[in-house]
Amino acid sequence: METIITRFVATLRKEGLRVSPGESLDAVCALAYGGLEGRESVRDLLRLTLVKSVADMPTFDWVFDHFFSPYPDGMGVDPADLLGEALANVEGMQMLGTNPEMINENLTLANVDAKFDLDDLKNPLALKEIGFDQLDGSEIHVQMKGVRGSLDAPRPTTMPCGEQPITVAFKPPLMAQKRDLTFSPQEVDEMDEAVSKMILRLKKDIRRVKNMENRGKIHVIRTIQKNYRNGMVPFQLALRRRRKQKPRLVVLCDVSFSVSHASKFMLLLLHTLHNRLMDVRSFIFNAELAEITEMLNTAPINTMLEQIDSGEIVDLDANSDYGKVLLSFKEKFLENLRGRPAVIFLGDARNNFNDANDWVLEQLREKAGYMLWLTPEDRALWKRGDCIIEKYSDWCDNVEMVKSVDELNQIVEDLFRNIYLEDEHRSRRRIERVEEEEYDYRDYYTRGSGMSTPTFDGARRFYW
Amino acid sequence: MITELKVKELLRSGGYIADEAIATAVFLALHMEKPILIEGPPGVGKTGLAKTLSSVLDFPLVRLQCYEGIDESKALYDWEYGKQLLYTQMLRTQLDNQLSSASDLSEAVDRLASEESLFFSQNFLVQRPVLRSFLSEKRSVLLIDEIDRSDDEFEALLLECLSDFQVSIPELGVLEANNKPLAILTSNGTRMISDALRRRCLYLYIDYPDEEREVQIVRARFPDVCDELAHQMVGFLRKARDLNLRKPPSVSEALDWAEVLSLLHVQKLTPEVVANTVGVISKHQADLEKVTDLAMEALG
Numbered sequence: 001m002e003t004i005i006t007r008f009v010a011t012l013r014k015e016g017l018r019v020s021p022g023e024s025l026d027a028v029c030a031l032a033y034g035g036l037e038g039r040e041s042v043r044d045l046l047r048l049t050l051v052k053s054v055a056d057m058p059t060f061d062w063v064f065d066h067f068f069s070p071y072p073d074g075m076g077v078d079p080a081d082l083l084g085e086a087l088a089n090v091e092g093m094q095m096l097g098t099n100p101e102m103i104n105e106n107l108t109l110a111n112v113d114a115k116f117d118l119d120d121l122k123n124p125l126a127l128k129e130i131g132f133d134q135l136d137g138s139e140i141h142v143q144m145k146g147v148r149g150s151l152d153a154p155r156p157t158t159m160p161c162g163e164q165p166i167t168v169a170f171k172p173p174l175m176a177q178k179r180d181l182t183f184s185p186q187e188v189d190e191m192d193e194a195v196s197k198m199i200l201r202l203k204k205d206i207r208r209v210k211n212m213e214n215r216g217k218i219h220v221i222r223t224i225q226k227n228y229r230n231g232m233v234p235f236q237l238a239l240r241r242r243r244k245q246k247p248r249l250v251v252l253c254d255v256s257f258s259v260s261h262a263s264k265f266m267l268l269l270l271h272t273l274h275n276r277l278m279d280v281r282s283f284i285f286n287a288e289l290a291e292i293t294e295m296l297n298t299a300p301i302n303t304m305l306e307q308i309d310s311g312e313i314v315d316l317d318a319n320s321d322y323g324k325v326l327l328s329f330k331e332k333f334l335e336n337l338r339g340r341p342a343v344i345f346l347g348d349a350r351n352n353f354n355d356a357n358d359w360v361l362e363q364l365r366e367k368a369g370y371m372l373w374l375t376p377e378d379r380a381l382w383k384r385g386d387c388i389i390e391k392y393s394d395w396c397d398n399v400e401m402v403k404s405v406d407e408l409n410q411i412v413e414d415l416f417r418n419i420y421l422e423d424e425h426r427s428r429r430r431i432e433r434v435e436e437e438e439y440d441y442r443d444y445y446t447r448g449s450g451m452s453t454p455t456f457d458g459a460r461r462f463y464w
Numbered sequence: 465m466i467t468e469l470k471v472k473e474l475l476r477s478g479g480y481i482a483d484e485a486i487a488t489a490v491f492l493a494l495h496m497e498k499p500i501l502i503e504g505p506p507g508v509g510k511t512g513l514a515k516t517l518s519s520v521l522d523f524p525l526v527r528l529q530c531y532e533g534i535d536e537s538k539a540l541y542d543w544e545y546g547k548q549l550l551y552t553q554m555l556r557t558q559l560d561n562q563l564s565s566a567s568d569l570s571e572a573v574d575r576l577a578s579e580e581s582l583f584f585s586q587n588f589l590v591q592r593p594v595l596r597s598f599l600s601e602k603r604s605v606l607l608i609d610e611i612d613r614s615d616d617e618f619e620a621l622l623l624e625c626l627s628d629f630q631v632s633i634p635e636l637g638v639l640e641a642n643n644k645p646l647a648i649l650t651s652n653g654t655r656m657i658s659d660a661l662r663r664r665c666l667y668l669y670i671d672y673p674d675e676e677r678e679v680q681i682v683r684a685r686f687p688d689v690c691d692e693l694a695h696q697m698v699g700f701l702r703k704a705r706d707l708n709l710r711k712p713p714s715v716s717e718a719l720d721w722a723e724v725l726s727l728l729h730v731q732k733l734t735p736e737v738v739a740n741t742v743g744v745i746s747k748h749q750a751d752l753e754k755v756t757d758l759a760m761e762a763l764g
Contacts, residue, residue, distance in 0.1 A: 020663055026496070033495050041468070044488040052662035054503060054653075054669050196656060200616070229546045236545075 002028055009050065011063055017056050023049055039068070055189075188268070188301060195272045198413050248279045248339045250368075252329070254347030255284045255308055256320040262376040264305070265405050266346050269412065271301045281333075281341075284308065285325040287318035289332075322349060322388070323357035330360045340369035342415060345396075348377050349389035356388050361395035372415060373399045374408075466494060480509065480516040481673075481680045489668040490517065499626045499647035501611075501657065501665035507714025508670045509681075510650040514607040523646060526597035527607045530614040536621055540631050542590040548583055584635040594622075595631050598641035606645040612655040619661050627664045672705060673715065681715060686722045696733045697721060701745065703762060707754050713745040720744050735759040 009024045026049040031042070043064055051060045222238035230236075251270060255263050263284075270282050274296045281293050290313045295304055307313060343364060365371055373396045375382075375389060382389050393399045402408045466474070471494075472487040482490070490513075493500045502510045518525035528539055552559075559576075566572040591599060597606040611619065625631060626649075629641040649665060651657055673681065678698045682689060689697075698718065705712045713721075721744045730737055738759035746755045 018659070023663060026498070026666075029496055030492050033492065040484060041488065044485050045492070048485070048489050048492060048666045048668060052501075052659070052665075052667045057669065204616075230549055231546075233549065 005031070008046070008063075008067055011067055012050065012060065015059050015063055017051070017059060019050050023052075026050075042068075188272075191268050191272045194409060195269070198409060198416075202413065202416055248281070248341035249344070250281045250283075250337065250341045251344045252283045252285060252289075252325075252346070254286070254320055254345075255314065255316070256286045256347075257316070258320075258350060259346070259348050259376055262374075262402060262408075263346055265408060266374075267305065267308075268301060269405075269408060271296050271304070273412075279341075283329070283333075284314055285320070286314045286316055287321045287324060288314050289325045289328045290314050291333075319352040320347070320350065321354045322347070322351045322392075323355035326357045326360040326364075330363065334360075334364060334367065337364075337367045340367065342370040342372065343368040344372045344374060344415070345392075346374045346402075348375050348387065349373075349392055350386050351388050353386050356391050358388075358391050358395065361392060365395045370415070370418065371396045371398075372411075374402050374411065375399065376402055466491065474520045475513075475516055476684070478516040478520040479684050480512060481677055481684055482513075483673065483677060485668060486513065486670065489666055492666055493646055493648075496666075497629075497644045499649055499665045500668050501649045501651065501662060502668045502670055503651045503653050504670035505672065505712070505714060506652050507716035508672060509715055510670060511607065511609055513670075514605055514648040514650075517646065517648070518605040518607075521605070521646075524600060524602060524604045525607060526593045526600070526604050526645070527609060528593040529609045530611050530618070532613055532615060534614050534618050536592075538592060539594050539618070539621070540592050540625070541595045541633060542592060543584075543635075544588045544590050548588050551588075552583070586636070589633075589636070594625050595639065597645040598625075598629060598631060598639065598643075600643060600645075603643040604645045606647045608647065608649045610652060611649050611661075612651040612653060612657060616658060619658055623660055623664065626661070672702075675699065675702060678702075678715065678718060682718055682722045685719055686726050688726050689722050690731070693725065693731060693733065694722070697725070700733060700738070700759070700762060704745065704755055704758055707751075707758060709746060709751040709754060710748045711746065711751060717745045733759075733763055735764045738763065 005024055005028050009019050009027070012019050027046055030045045030049050043061075046064065047057070047060055051057055217240045219238045219240045223234050223236075224232060226236050226238050227234050251266070253263050253266050253270075267284075270280065274280055274282075280296075281291065282296055283289055283291050292304070292308075292313065295307075299307070309316070311317065361371075373389065373393060377387070377389075379401065381387065389399065400407075400411050402411060468487050468491045471491045472482055475482045475487070475490070489500050492498070502513065504510055514527075515525060517523070559579075562575055562579075563572045566575055589595075594606065594608075597604045608622070611622075626647060629644045631639045633639060649661075672678075675695075675698055678701075679691070679694045682694045682698065683691065701713050701718050701721075721741065724741050724744050725737070728737075728741075735756070739756050742752055742755050742759075746752050
């Protein structure tokens with residue numbers, strides 16, 4: 001039975017599930033405890049012990065159906081075999097007077113791993129992978145280790161969009177080409193995972209900093225109240241808490257053809273991010289501006305992209321006009337901006353020689369806590385043609401180039417970290433900086449005195 | 465030895481209709497002494513399973529509700545500072561007597577140190593839920609509810625408890641469980657639980673039950689709801705779940721609704737009945753309309 005289970009586990013791993021040796025031991029234990037009445041029962045037992053996430057369940061069912069298929073197509077095993085062996089095992093052990101728990105001792109981890117080796121050798125697939133014919137003994141061993149390693153190792157978390165050539169620059173697609181604007185469920189899942197991890201990291205950092213902030217600021221009255229039962233001896237401190245505030249983010253995203261690849265990923269990121277960490281208001285524009293906040297909250301990403309692509313929301317055939325967009329942003333939304341949001345622009349600032357209207361940015365700058373411009377273009381191209389990013393960048397805190405999803409995620413994470421931590425730190429950091437400037441200790445001792453550098457004598461006493 | 469069938473019957477006697485997967489999970493958890501991690505949409509009976517198990521197996525239920533910021537002093541154990549302080553005050557004369565005969569300071573310190581263990585003994589230990597269930601006289605059901613609300617530090621803290629059923633207290637050493645509790649962890653999936661914790665548990669996903677089982681659940685709890693009405697109700701709720709509502713009606717809503725309908729002596733569902741009782745099954749302003757529309761369409 002152990003062999004069958006280890007082979008089954010190996011197959012699961014090949015399909016991308018992460019099953020630890022401990023879990024396969026559990027599975028063997030579970031089967032030994034009985035309850036083996038038919039196929040579905042075995043499926044339940046194995047699923048309970050081997051699968052640890054809902055997302056993996058369909059894969060497990062698929063593997064189970066194929067592995068234990070009654071008409072073996074290569075690797076099929078009849079569940080009856082398993083049942084028979086399990087019963088034999090249990091009976092055998094009862095005869096010997098041992099209980100099923102002893103399996104734990106019989107089947108050590110080393111044992112399990114040794115069996116994988118054998119099974120890998122038996123498995124024609126694995127042999128094909130390493131090119132069995134061309135290798136001699138020792139090399140097989142080495143290669144085998146590699147194969148096993150790659151099976152056991154956690155899958156490298158490839159950045160959000162899987163096999164797509166995402167690290168390549170967002171090249172503007174040919175105008176004639178039909179844009180492929182939808183995402184596969186896998187890509188969406190991966191983005192979801194990446195964002196979840198990002199949020200986890202951020203939360204950890206924020207909590208750490210907040211804990212540090214709290215240190216030493218005692219709420220006297222609450223401390224006394226809390227320690228009343230300890231005779232006012234302050235065993236437990238009550239610290240002052242800051243009012244929790246949800247930072248705000250405003251994103252304006254150019255969806256014209258020239259930046260469509262970058263904006264596509266930006267929209268996916270926004271969709272995943274929406275309202276998980278902060279208040280986000282999102283806008284898209286080409287020649288005109290439209291708010292898509294509500295849509296991000298309700299519609300699935302692909303429907304939204306299709307809708308944008310069809311030109312329903314903003315006319316995609318027009319040339320992008322940043323000046324006009326800024327003007328309409330000022331008229332419609334600028335008054336309502338609250339709480340010093342961080343503002344992100346995504347676009348190449350190619351204005352088609354229209355009015356720049358950069359005075360709007362000046363007003364926006366007063367309302368915004370932070371302003372960031374993201375462009376998919378190289379710095380070298382910024383001064384060429386109709387690009388007016390230099391003009392706009394005067395009002396931005398930062399202008400960044402984004403070439404890949406990796407970079408985009410990194411920049412947004414850094415930004416969030418800044419926004420969250422800035423408020424806590426801003427005042428204090430400024431004071432510290434002033435102090436540093438006023439007291440420059442580098443030549444404090446040598447200033448005005450005849451002595452040069454400090455020395456010390458044998459008795460380790462300093463003198464000047 | 466309790467078999468799987470027996471588990472199912474036991475749960476049924478407590479009014480909980482379990483499917484194969486649930487029964488198998490409970491059966492395995494009882495015999496392998498491993499915790500069960502239950503995930504699934506809210507209101508499908510994750511917490512209910514623990515409660516029912518505690519009542520039918522006659523194990524006391526120890527419940528730990530997780531929240532953001534929960535830590536070991538709330539979950540495992542805490543020292544009773546006040547009591548320690550009080551005892552020190554009351555024993556002051558005793559201590560004085562003991563120490564006054566000491567010839568010098570270092571001897572006094574030694575004597576005091578030899579009595580130190582008195583003040584960090586189990587007398588002054590407040591048992592929080594996890595430790596309480598470990599040290600209880602009888603095997604208990606330890607319910608760690610909504611673990612996804614806690615922080616990941618707390619999750620890491622639980623690893624030792626759940627894999628070895630022991631609690632390490634720096635001042636006392638390792639306290640092992642007298643009776644390994646039947647541990648049940650529930651999660652609504654608002655946050656990914658770490659792989660380390662998953663590995664230590666049996667993983668059970670409870671989804672919305674199929675129609676037959678849901679009817680059985682309703683009828684087991686409210687026998688006066690007739691079979692026809694129960695089928696109608698459940699069928700309607702199953703349709704409502706496909707509506708992409710903000711808060712889809714769950715089994716707990718089905719039970720609430722059954723109670724309301726039986727109180728109102730309703731024999732048959734009509735759009736009017738649904739419109740009058742819609743607050744029981746949908747809990748969002750935006751959902752109310754969709755559900756009443758569905759009622760017009762499906763029942764009208």
